Amino acid sequence: MKQLKKLAQIMIVCCGLTALSACSHLNHNKNATGDDVDSAGVQASGTGEGDSFADNNANGSSDSSSLVSKKTYYFDFDQNVVHDADKPAIIANADYLVAHSNVHIVLAGHTDPRGSREYNVALGERRANAVLDLLKSHGVKDSQIRVVSYGQERLASPGRTEQDYQLDRRAVIEIGRG
Amino acid sequence: MQRTFLFFVSIIILFLPSLASALLSLELTRGVSGAIPINISFAISGQPPENVASVISNDLQNSGRFSVQNSQSVDAIVTGQVSQLSPDRYRVSFQLKDAYHDKNTAQHVLISQNYTVSAHALRPLAHHISDLIYKQLTGIRGVFSTRLAYILVQRSSGPARYILEVSDQDGYNPRPLLSSTDPIMSPAWSPDGRRIAYVSFENQRAAIYIEDVSTGSRHRVSAFPGINGAPAWSPDGRKLALVLSHTGSPNIFVMDLTSHKLTQVTQDWSINTEPAFMPNGRSLVFTSNRGGGPQIYEKNLSTGATTRITYNGNYNARPSVTSDGRHLVVLNRTSGLFNIAILDLDTGVFRVLTDSSHTDNESPSIAPNGSMVLYGTLNNGRSVLGMTSTDGTVQLQLPARSGEVQDPAWSPWVS
Numbered sequence: 001m002k003q004l005k006k007l008a009q010i011m012i013v014c015c016g017l018t019a020l021s022a023c024s025h026l027n028h029n030k031n032a033t034g035d036d037v038d039s040a041g042v043q044a045s046g047t048g049e050g051d052s053f054a055d056n057n058a059n060g061s062s063d064s065s066s067l068v069s070k071k072t073y074y075f076d077f078d079q080n081v082v083h084d085a086d087k088p089a090i091i092a093n094a095d096y097l098v099a100h101s102n103v104h105i106v107l108a109g110h111t112d113p114r115g116s117r118e119y120n121v122a123l124g125e126r127r128a129n130a131v132l133d134l135l136k137s138h139g140v141k142d143s144q145i146r147v148v149s150y151g152q153e154r155l156a157s158p159g160r161t162e163q164d165y166q167l168d169r170r171a172v173i174e175i176g177r178g
Numbered sequence: 179m180q181r182t183f184l185f186f187v188s189i190i191i192l193f194l195p196s197l198a199s200a201l202l203s204l205e206l207t208r209g210v211s212g213a214i215p216i217n218i219s220f221a222i223s224g225q226p227p228e229n230v231a232s233v234i235s236n237d238l239q240n241s242g243r244f245s246v247q248n249s250q251s252v253d254a255i256v257t258g259q260v261s262q263l264s265p266d267r268y269r270v271s272f273q274l275k276d277a278y279h280d281k282n283t284a285q286h287v288l289i290s291q292n293y294t295v296s297a298h299a300l301r302p303l304a305h306h307i308s309d310l311i312y313k314q315l316t317g318i319r320g321v322f323s324t325r326l327a328y329i330l331v332q333r334s335s336g337p338a339r340y341i342l343e344v345s346d347q348d349g350y351n352p353r354p355l356l357s358s359t360d361p362i363m364s365p366a367w368s369p370d371g372r373r374i375a376y377v378s379f380e381n382q383r384a385a386i387y388i389e390d391v392s393t394g395s396r397h398r399v400s401a402f403p404g405i406n407g408a409p410a411w412s413p414d415g416r417k418l419a420l421v422l423s424h425t426g427s428p429n430i431f432v433m434d435l436t437s438h439k440l441t442q443v444t445q446d447w448s449i450n451t452e453p454a455f456m457p458n459g460r461s462l463v464f465t466s467n468r469g470g471g472p473q474i475y476e477k478n479l480s481t482g483a484t485t486r487i488t489y490n491g492n493y494n495a496r497p498s499v500t501s502d503g504r505h506l507v508v509l510n511r512t513s514g515l516f517n518i519a520i521l522d523l524d525t526g527v528f529r530v531l532t533d534s535s536h537t538d539n540e541s542p543s544i545a546p547n548g549s550m551v552l553y554g555t556l557n558n559g560r561s562v563l564g565m566t567s568t569d570g571t572v573q574l575q576l577p578a579r580s581g582e583v584q585d586p587a588w589s590p591w592v593s
Contacts, residue, residue, distance in 0.1 A: 106382055114516065116495035116509050116540060117363060117585060118408040118421065119465055119472055121384075122428045122449040125405055147404060148383055153361035158333070160538070160559060174382075 067092030071173040073131060074166065077112075080126035082134060090131055093173055094138035101144065106174045107132055109149040110156070112165035117151055124149035127171045202326075202349030202563065202583065207535075208573040209242035214315055215252040216244050220272070224262020227297050230270060231258070233304035234311070236348065237322045241312065242572030253277055254288075254315055258307075266296045270303055274311050288314050301350070321347055321545045325589040326552065327355075327365040327374055328563060332581040342376055344391060344589075349576055355389055356396075363585055366409045371592040375399070375409035375418060386420055388435075399433065408452045412459055419443070419453035419462055430464055432479075443477060452496050457503045463487065465495040474508060488521065490528045496541060500548040505568065507531075507542045507551055518542045518553050520568055531566045533573075539564070543588045554584045 070089035073082060082090065097103055109128030111120040128147045135145065157164035216238060220231040234256065238244035258272030271292035279285040289310055295303050305322040312320035326349075330341040342356040342365055356362060360379040367374055368388075375388045384406045389396035400406045404423035411418060418433045422440075430443040430453045444450040448468035455462055461478045468475075472495045474488040488494035493511035500507070503523070510519040510530065516539050517532045532539045536555040543552045548568060555564045557575060561582035565574040576583070 108382075114538060115493070115511070116452065116465065116472070118451045119449065119467075119495050121363075121405055121407050122421075122423070122451050125423060125428070126449075146383070148379070149405060150361060150379065151363075153363060153379070154338075158559075160556070 068096050071175075073171050075127050075169040075171070077165070077169065080123070080130045082130050087134065090134045091138055094135045094140050097135065097144055098139045101141070103175060104144050104146070105176075107135075107145055107147045108154075108172045108174060109147070110154060110168060110170050110172070111152050112168040113152040113155055113160070114165070115152075117153070119151075121149045121151035121153075124151045124171075127169070131171045131173070202328075202345060202352070202576040202578055204236075204240050204348050205575050205577075206240050206242060206572075207575060208571070209239075209245070210567075210571045213243055213245040214254060215247050216254045216256065216311075216315075217247050217250055217252045218256040218258075220258040220260055222260050224260075224268070226260050226262060226268055226300055228300040228304065230260050230300060230304040230307075233301060234308050237305060237308035237320075238311065240348065240574060241320075242567060242574070243312075243316060250277075254311075256311060260300075263294070267294065268297065268300060269294050270300070270307075272307055274314060301346075305346070305348075318549055319547045319591075321547050321550065321588075323347070324546060324592055325371070326563075326586055327367065327589065328586040329362050329365070329584050330578060330581050331561070331584065334581065342374070344374070347588075355391065355394060356387075364408055365585065365587045366411060367587055367589045368411050369413055369415045369590055371590045374587075375411065377407050377409065386418075388418075399435070399438070410453050410455060412455050413457055414459060419455060421451045421453070430462065432462075443479070454498050456499055457501050463497040463499060463506065465497065474506065487523075490519070490521075494519075498542060498544050500544055500568075501546060502548065505548070507544055507568075509540055509542060516540060518551055518566065520551075529570065531568065531570045532564065535573075536564060536575075541585050543586055544568075545588045546590050550588075552586045552588045554586060 067089045071093065073086040073090065097105065107128045109124030111124045125147065128149055132145060132147055156167040156170065218231050218235050235246045239246045255275045255277055256272060258270065261269045263269055269292065273287055274289040275287050276285055293303055302323065308322040309320035324347045325344055326347060327342065327344050330343055332339045337359055340358050340360065340362045341354050342362045343352050343354050345352040355374065356378065358378060358380055360382060363377040365374050365376045373388050373390055375386060377384055378387055385398050385401040386406045386409050387396045387398050399418065400420055402422050402424040405421055405428050407421040409418050409420050416435055418435055420431055420433060421428050422431050427447045428449050428451050429445060430450050431440045432443055433440050443462060446468060448466055450464055450466045452465040453462045460480060461476050463474055463476045465472050466475050469486065471492045473486055474494050474497045475484055475486050477484040487506065488508060491510050491512035494508045496509045498507050506521040506523055508519055508521065510517055517530045518539050519528060519530045521528050531551060536557060538556045539553055541554040550565050550567055552563060552565050555562060557577060561584045562575055562577040563583050563586050566572065
């Protein structure tokens with residue numbers, strides 16, 4: 001029962017900190033019946049937590065493991081500012097890494113394909129570093145993280161529309177490669 | 179005699195079959211008005227594996243400055259002979275004649291040469307003959323014997339494959355130098371054309387390698403944490419400028435290739451990247467966003483003085499300098515469009531070389547004679563290479579036969 005209460009507390013704090021849309025985002029996949037619950041409905045925490053007990057033993061609460069599983073963070077054009085909506089997921093990843101100090105990650109930065117290639121490598125690194133700063137401010141050690149920027153060399157999407165560019169501008173956490 | 183002025187607007191694919199295979203096919207999309215009409219004919223005996231006349235015709239036609247004609251109403255005439263002496267021995271002779279001077283005058287025959295070569299040297303010899311003709315009639319040294327380096331990306335089956343490849347200037351004889359499932363970037367020819375430096379992301383980390391073009395042997399010269407990027411050779415081939423970010427942000431360093439000692443050139447928190455040496459070796463031009471957006475700056479390596487060079491538009495990057503030190507070629511963005519542009523460093527005149535027929539132009543690289551720029555571009559959503567003359571009049575494109583091609587580098591004069 002204590003664990004249940006603690007999980008409920010974490011969830012409430014989480015939802016309080018992030019945007020409503022992010023909240024529904026977090027719980028999108030967690031409802032057992034597959035319904036899309038809106039942010040208010042997320043507070044119907046009984047159902048979500050029921051799932052979490054069934055699904056997750058090794059990684060603790062389902063909510064933090066769904067947060068941890070979100071490892072790709074998108075950026076606006078010409079920006080390397082982390083979206084507020086991504087912060088809980090990054091923090092959840094930080095918590096995981098602090099708790100598992102033998103786990104190493106590669107933090108990869110990317111850009112869309114417009115402009116000069118080497119300049120884009122530098123822009124991609126700024127995005128990865130923005131995530132790095134947040135991880136480090138939550139206790140993750142330098143030695144657990146390696147940053148690499150691919151610039152525009154590994155596009156997420158081969159197309160050349162604004163929608164494609166949005167998918168390209170990202171930083172990604174990859175676990176387990178030292 | 180009437181001079182014929184010809185103006186090419188249509189796309190001409192000049193790929194003639196031969197034993198050598200081309201991965202890139204050169205397509206002239208625009209030539210100059212006032213292209214020199216020329217007639218080329220060779221008599222052949224035996225079974226030479228290369229059509230020397232075709233190679234020369236394609237070279238001259240694709241330069242955009244010549245119009246190869248069947249008729250004899252031309253300004254210049256090339257006649258020649260290829261004779262097979264033995265299974266692997268050929269005698270090649272040629273004469274370049276000025277059509278305006280009478281046969282009996284001394285000015286009629288401009289060049290007369292003959293050579294004895296083996297079969298595999300026939301194609302290089304044809305390119306050399308093109309160089310001689312080009313130099314004689316335009317006054318400019320030809321680049322027909324130079325090479326191109328570029329990155330091929332193949333995505334057709336499974337994960338992307340990246341290949342650093344070198345070919346003849348016309349796209350023939352492609353040879354892979356490195357094949358990888360991780361990206362390869364920024365190939366840079368050493369001044370003697372014997373080595374190529376490049377960035378490889380093998381093992382999911384950036385590192386700079388130098389590879390011998392003929393043997394394929396390579397060694398890693400820089401693998402610091404973070405960015406290892408944008409290698410650029412000094413004119414004497416002894417140093418490599420490069421970009422490292424292990425100090426906290428991307429800065430430019432110069433590495434002595436003998437001692438591997440590093441000297442830091444820029445030292446601030448902005449993005450500093452894409453260095454290129456000026457031909458006198460005394461200063462570096464580079465891209466920096468210290469002024470808000472990317473622009474080109476020049477730093478004198480002895481005095482340390484840094485000046486901003488570009489002011490046109492709010493984005494100028496990837497600088498390279500012609501060998502006479504008088505022009506700077508850049509990637510420029512104006513009104514949201516990326517184009518290759520050339521800046522006259524003496525007069526400040528700024529001219530855009532690419533046109534709206536291609537979008538997302540990038541990665542310009544200047545030919546060693548300063549007359550052409552090779553660059554990356556998109557054609558129907560596919561990455562291809564383009565070439566433009568530095569006066570903007572001649573346009574060519576080089577698509578890969580399969581996959582995409584990007585990030586090119588024009589070799590220096592190959593000794």
